Amino acid sequence: MNDFLKQNSHLLEKPIIVFGTGRSGTTVISEIIFQHEDLAWHSNWQELFPKFAPINYLRRLFDNKYWRVIGMNTQNNKSFRNYILFRPIERYDFWEAVTGKRIDFSRNFLLNEKATPEEQEHIRTFFARIVKYQKRKRLAIKITGPARMEYLMSIFPDAQFINIQRDPVATIRSWMEIYWNEQITNQLWWQGAYTAAELKKAEELSSDKFLFAAFQYRKLMETTQQEIEKMHPDIYTTSYEDFVKDPKAFVKNLMDFAHLQPSKLVDTFMQKLSIANRNERKAVSENSEITPETKQQIMEIVNA
Template structure:
């Protein structure tokens, strides 16, 4: 491997990494933080053109000092902005942040199962670290920003990520477990991935695999089982790595979105942002934990079994 310095290396100082179990509020909260003028992020075009760092120049067309063409999300409420009504086709074209994993599978290489692996005890090789940092430094530079922000769901992957970004600032987002399990069961991804098997791999003991087999008949319970493992391994990695981490909750966001966003910005060392403030103002936040007639309703028995499985991660 070449010992030549990474170009634009200075743009990778103190990257911000947001993570959570999935369906826990990570998307809507990170979308707000992503509006910050200083931040560069993984995007839908990078997902299509995984090998190209130059594709990130496109952001300068969509988001510059003259105009901002951005996508508004409605995961916890409805945007009051009329741009919400542009339609699905235009939303596909707009340069916007996403989480999908084709790019990360490419950039981490064949040795790492980044999408499904817990990556416990895993560290990037020197070559992997340089490849990843080189590409992401260019991503920040080409988007015309000063700092990197990343969002992941599923396993925290803290040991692997800190081996690449030793000065990273982590922000975790959790949500009440029954609401999280309910939400998982209502998305198409989980219907094909995790309701009849253990989706993430590399952390279950033989005893846990045997325990899981007894739960496959009930989608809610096998989902709760996997939620517990995510929380358990995250807690373990936080203690092991000792990384600086701000632990937040979706319920905190619903109660006072502006207060939580300010808390995150302060923790990350980011100044106040007009774009962030405007994005929050144009959104009506509602509590998605409240069960409506359109949502899956659990019986009291199922709720009790979920709580038994996920204990002690019920608060």
């Protein structure tokens, strides 16, 4: 272990890892939790400079004892000001850089995969630098897609996982409404976990984008459960529906699980948000409209 990591390994104790399928509420929920004054996280600036840990010193300019001006990803805030501000983000150029060429972090399920000792030291050192340079006490991570639990626990063995789930039909409809819907409907986006029989079934479903997406949703949920049963992580599983039902109680429960002290910064941020159950809204276009018959087919696939 290098000297920096020896001196700063305490910064990586019990990192918080928020994950879900994507479009499951992970962004708004993680962004609320990430307002906590103790937490450091992957930022938009780190994504621009994925191999340059000192970029994290920038957070001290935006967020210090004199002022706090943090950007946000929720509510489609696309202003230039928000683009410049230091803010939490989930992108994968950084992950590909920090995990190295051996690992396809963004598109592989990483089942039965562990980091090598050399990779562990490199990755832990980089994340410790993120926490230290941001002048925080603890690491927080948000990812979507596969849980990648065994791989992440080989790096952070005492990680606390927060698993966010959402109604499958609402999730799949939301997948159809975002920029990467063509990626997930034209191919099996995540790789490395499908059997020959499953690949054959996927081919049969590929002509219907909703059913093809449902097949991939099911695999995400299935592999997550497999990893939970194998790894026995410290995990809190909850749902987007519980969040919108009572946001304050929901966030308190999450913070209690993660052993985070009450935070005025978290409370203030929540007051700024308009939280509503987006499961109940209408589809934004005909392309994402799901008929009752298709809903039934989706649920049959998900529950098969």
